[in-house]
Amino acid sequence: MNIFLLAEFSVIRPDPGLIFWTALIFIVLWGVLGRMAFKPIQNALTKRDNDIQEALDEAKRAREEMANLQAENQKILAQAREERSKILKEAKETKDQILKEAKEQARTEARKIVVSAQQEIENQRQIAVTELKNQVGQMAITIAEKVLRKQLTGANNQEAFVNTLVDEIKLN
Amino acid sequence: MHGFLKTTKKSRTSVNVSYCFLVLVLSLTLTLSTASLLAQHEGHDHGTEAAAEGAHSCGEADEDGDYDAVATVMHHISDANEFHIWKDVHIPLPIFLYAPDHGWTIGTSSMFHHGHAAVDRYLINHGRVNRIADADFPMGEVPINGIMHEVETITDSKGKEKEIDVYFACANNHLWELERPSTLDGGVLGGGLTSFYDFSITKNVFTMMLAALLLLFLFSAVARGYRRNEGQAPSGIQSFMEPFFVFIRDEVTKPMIGEKHYERFQPFIMTLFFFILFCNLMGLVPFFPGGANVTGNLAVTLVLAVLTFIVVNFNGNGHYWEHVFWMPGIPAWVKVILTPVEILGLFIKPFSLMIRLFANISAGHIIILSLIGLIFLFGNNGDSVGGAATGAVIGGLFTAFMNLIELLVAFLQAFIFAILTASYIGAAVEEHEHHDHDHERAH
Numbered sequence: 001m002n003i004f005l006l007a008e009f010s011v012i013r014p015d016p017g018l019i020f021w022t023a024l025i026f027i028v029l030w031g032v033l034g035r036m037a038f039k040p041i042q043n044a045l046t047k048r049d050n051d052i053q054e055a056l057d058e059a060k061r062a063r064e065e066m067a068n069l070q071a072e073n074q075k076i077l078a079q080a081r082e083e084r085s086k087i088l089k090e091a092k093e094t095k096d097q098i099l100k101e102a103k104e105q106a107r108t109e110a111r112k113i114v115v116s117a118q119q120e121i122e123n124q125r126q127i128a129v130t131e132l133k134n135q136v137g138q139m140a141i142t143i144a145e146k147v148l149r150k151q152l153t154g155a156n157n158q159e160a161f162v163n164t165l166v167d168e169i170k171l172n
Numbered sequence: 173m174h175g176f177l178k179t180t181k182k183s184r185t186s187v188n189v190s191y192c193f194l195v196l197v198l199s200l201t202l203t204l205s206t207a208s209l210l211a212q213h214e215g216h217d218h219g220t221e222a223a224a225e226g227a228h229s230c231g232e233a234d235e236d237g238d239y240d241a242v243a244t245v246m247h248h249i250s251d252a253n254e255f256h257i258w259k260d261v262h263i264p265l266p267i268f269l270y271a272p273d274h275g276w277t278i279g280t281s282s283m284f285h286h287g288h289a290a291v292d293r294y295l296i297n298h299g300r301v302n303r304i305a306d307a308d309f310p311m312g313e314v315p316i317n318g319i320m321h322e323v324e325t326i327t328d329s330k331g332k333e334k335e336i337d338v339y340f341a342c343a344n345n346h347l348w349e350l351e352r353p354s355t356l357d358g359g360v361l362g363g364g365l366t367s368f369y370d371f372s373i374t375k376n377v378f379t380m381m382l383a384a385l386l387l388l389f390l391f392s393a394v395a396r397g398y399r400r401n402e403g404q405a406p407s408g409i410q411s412f413m414e415p416f417f418v419f420i421r422d423e424v425t426k427p428m429i430g431e432k433h434y435e436r437f438q439p440f441i442m443t444l445f446f447f448i449l450f451c452n453l454m455g456l457v458p459f460f461p462g463g464a465n466v467t468g469n470l471a472v473t474l475v476l477a478v479l480t481f482i483v484v485n486f487n488g489n490g491h492y493w494e495h496v497f498w499m500p501g502i503p504a505w506v507k508v509i510l511t512p513v514e515i516l517g518l519f520i521k522p523f524s525l526m527i528r529l530f531a532n533i534s535a536g537h538i539i540i541l542s543l544i545g546l547i548f549l550f551g552n553n554g555d556s557v558g559g560a561a562t563g564a565v566i567g568g569l570f571t572a573f574m575n576l577i578e579l580l581v582a583f584l585q586a587f588i589f590a591i592l593t594a595s596y597i598g599a600a601v602e603e604h605e606h607h608d609h610d611h612e613r614a615h
Contacts, residue, residue, distance in 0.1 A: 010300070011249045011357035011469045011534055017268075017370040018251060018471040021377040026475065029384045029447060034439025037391035041417060044398035051403065125604055 182517075185245055239548040246542040249465040249534055251376045252299030254281035257460060262286060265378055267293055269301060271368035281372075283313070290314045290343065297339055300353040303368045304341055317342040319350070330408075376472065379464035383450035420445055420590060428594035435602045437594070440483055444476065445590035452533060452582035456575065467585070468533035470526065477526035480593045485518065488600040521596055525589055532585045536578045543567040543574060 044060050194254060255263035264282035264339070269292075277292045279535070284296040291313050293304045320340040327333055338346040354370040390413065397410030406414050425434040425441050451466040466472055496514045499507055546567040551560025 010246070010353065011354075011465060011530070014369065014372075014408075014471045014474055015251060015469075016356050018374065018376055018469060019475055020358070020371060021373070022380060022472045022475040023479070024360055024445060025377070025380045025384050026443070029387060030440060030443040032388060033443050033446075036388075037395040038439040038442045040395050041391075041398055042421070042435060044402065045409055045418065045421070046412075048403070053369055072276065 195516070197255060232471045239545075239553050241542065241545045241549060242550075245538055245543060247298060248541050249468055250299065251374045251464070253296060253301050253370075253372050253374055253471060254286070254299065255375060255378075255460055255463075256299065260286070263460065265375070266373040267294075267301065268371040269368055270371060270374070273302065273307075273367065283330050286318055290341065295341055295350075297341075297350060297353075300352055301372065302339065302437060303366065305351050305367075307350050310345075314343050319454040320347065344426070349461050352594045355445075367608055375464040376414050376520035378449060379454050379462060379466050380472070382461055383447065383466070386613040387446055387450055392606055404519045416446075417442070424587070424591045424594045428591060429598040429601065432603070433597075437483070437487075437597050441594050441597075442594055444480075448529065448589050449586035452586060453579075455537065456578055456582060464535065465537050467529055468537055470530050472608050473526040473530040476589070478586070480525060480596065483592075484521075484596045484600045487597060489603070490563050491602065491604055492600045521592075524594060529585050529589055534579055536574070536581055540571055540574050540578065545569045 144165075147165070148158075186253055198292065235342065237488050253267060254265050257263060262282070264280040267277070267279050267281055268282070269277040274292065277294060279291065281296065281301075283289070283291050284294070284301075287296045289295065290304060290309070292311050293305065293307075294301050295316055296302070297319050318341075322338045323335050324338045325333055325335050337352040341350055342348075350367070351366045354366045354368055356365070390409065394410050394413045394417075397406060401407055401410065405411075420442055421434075421438065424445070425438050428434075448467055452474070454462040454509055455467060457463060489494075496518065497511055499510050499514065502510070512548075529582060544567055547560050547563035548565075550563030551557070554560070
C-alpha cells in the first residue's frame with residue numbers, strides 16, 4: 001500500500017536544510033553550554049560535594065575528638081579524685097605521725113626537764129646542806145670561840161661550859 | 173535574611189509559573205489543536221469547486237474538500253516554511269533557498285502569499301517550498317491560481333508499478349509540474365534529489381533555535397547561581413535545575429562512562445538530554461512557539477545519532493577496537509562470524525537511537541492528531557454537529573490522557589537517548605584490567 005507516499009510522510013525524508021541547521025544549532029549549543037554552564041556547574045557541584053564531605057568528616061572527627069576529650073576528662077577527674085583522697089589520707093597520716101612524734105618529744109622533753117629539775121633540786125639541796133653544814137660548823141666554831149674566850153678564863157666556867165655544851169649536844 | 177526571603181519567594185513564583193504553564197499546555201492542547209485543525213480544514217476548502225472541473229483543467233485547484241485524516245495528520249507532523257496560526261493568519265519565517273543553476277533566493281515566506289505567488293520559480297505547497305521543474309517558468313513574482321494534485325502510476329526500472337504524488341501549479345493558464353520539497357533520500361523514501369536546497373529557517377529550525385535559546389538562558393542563570401552561591405545552598409532556578417543535572421550525572425554519565433572519564437563527556441550527554449527534552453516539550457505545545465515536530469523528524473534524530481556515532485568512535489580506545497575487530501577470548505572461527513556483526517553493530521547502535529526517538533515522538537503526535545481527527549470523522553465533514561460533539565468529547569478526553577503520556581515520553585526518550593549514548597561512550601572508553609590474568613597466576 002502506498003499510503004505513506006500519498007500522505008506525504010515527509011518526516012522520514014532527510015531535508016538537507018534541517019540537517020544543516022540541526023547540526024549547527026546542536027554543535028553551537030554543545031560548545032556554548034559546555035563551556036558556559038555544564039563545566040562550571042559540574043565543577044561547582046564537585047567542589048560543593050567535596051566541601052560537604054569534608055565538613056561531615058570534620059564534624060565526625062570533632063565529635064570523636066570531643067568524646068575522646070570527655071573520656072580523658074573523666075579519667076583525669078577520677079584520677080584527681082583518687083589523688084585527692086590519697087593526699088588526704090597521707091596528710092592525715094602525716095598529721096598523726098607528727099602529732100605522735102610531738103607528743104613523744106614533749107613527753108621526753110618533759111621527762112628530761114623533770115629529771116634535770118630533780119637533779120637541780122638535789123644539787124641545790126646538796127649545796128644548801130653543805131652550806132648549812134659549813135654555817136653550822138662556823139657557828140659552832142664561833143660559839144665555841146666565844147664560849148671559850150669567856151669561860152675559859154676560869155676553870156669552873158670552862159667546866160660548866162663544857163657541860164652545857166655537852167648537854168646541848170645531848171639535847172640534839 | 174532579606175535576600176534569603178526574596179529568593180524563596182522567587183523560586184515559589186517560578187514553580188507556580190511552571191505549574192500554570194503545564195496546565196495551560198494541557199488545556200490548550202485540547203482546545204487549540206481542535207481549533208487549528210478546524211482552521212486548517214477551512215483553509216483547504218477554497219479550491220473545492222475548481223477541483224470538480226476535472227483533472228488538468230487550469231484554474232483554482234486543490235485537493236478535494238473531504239476530510240482526509242491521514243493527509244491532515246501527515247501535514248501536521250511535517251516541517252513547514254511558515255507557521256500556520258489561524259485561518260489565513262501565518263507567521264512568516266525566513267527563506268534561504270539555493271539552486272546550483274540559479275544561486276541564492278532569500279526572503280520571508282510571506283513573499284509566496286501562502287501558495288498564491290511564485291518567486292523565482294519557487295512556491296509554497298502544503299507549507300513547504302517547492303520549485304517549478306520547468307526552467308521556462310518566468311522568474312520574479314508570478315501569481316499562482318492554484319495547485320493541483322494528481323496521483324501518477326509509474327513503472328520503475330525493475331518493472332514494478334509505483335504510485336507517486338505529482339503536484340501542478342496553475343499559472344498563466346498552464347500547468348507547471350512541481351519538484352518535490354528538498355530532500356536527500358534519492359527517492360528511496362519518496363523524496364528525491366531536487367534541483368534546489370532549502371536552507372530556510374523552517375518551523376523545526378525555529379523551534380530548535382528557540383529551545384537552544386531557552387536552554388542558554390536557563391543554564392546561564394543556573395551557572396550564575398552557582399557562581400553567586402559559591403559555598404552556599406542553591407537558590408531559585410538553580411535549585412530547580414540542580415536535581416535534573418545531578419540525576420543525569422549520577423544515573424547516566426557516572427555509572428555508564430565510569431568515574432575516570434565521565435567528566436569529559438558530560439557536556440555532550442547533558443546537551444543531548446536537555447536539547448532533546450526541550451524539543452520534545454516544545455513539540456507538545458500546540459500553538460505558535462511550539463507545535464513543531466522537531467524530534468519526530470528523521471533528519472533531526474539523524475544528526476544527533478551521527479554526532480553520537482562520531483563521539484563514540486573517535487573516543488574508542490585500542491581495547492574497544494580490539495573487541496570490534498578481533499574479540500579476545502573466543503575461538504577463531506567464532507571471531508570470523510562475530511567481527512562482521514560487531515562492525516554492523518557500530519552502525520546499528522546510532523541507527524536504533526535515530527529510529528527510536530523519531531518513532532516515539534512521531535507516533536505520539538500522530539495519535540494525538542488522529543484523536544483530534546475523530547471530531548471531523550464523527551462530524552461527517554460538518555454535516556453532523558452531534559457527531560462532532562461526540563468526537564470532541566471522546567477525542568478531547570483521550571487527547572488529554574495522551575498528552576500526559578506524551579509528557580512522560582518526552583522525558584523518557586530524552587533520558588533513553590542520553591543513557592544509551594553514555595553507555596556506548598562507556599563501552600568505547602572502558603579500560604579492561606589486563607592484570608586480571610596475572611592476578612590469577614599469582615594466586
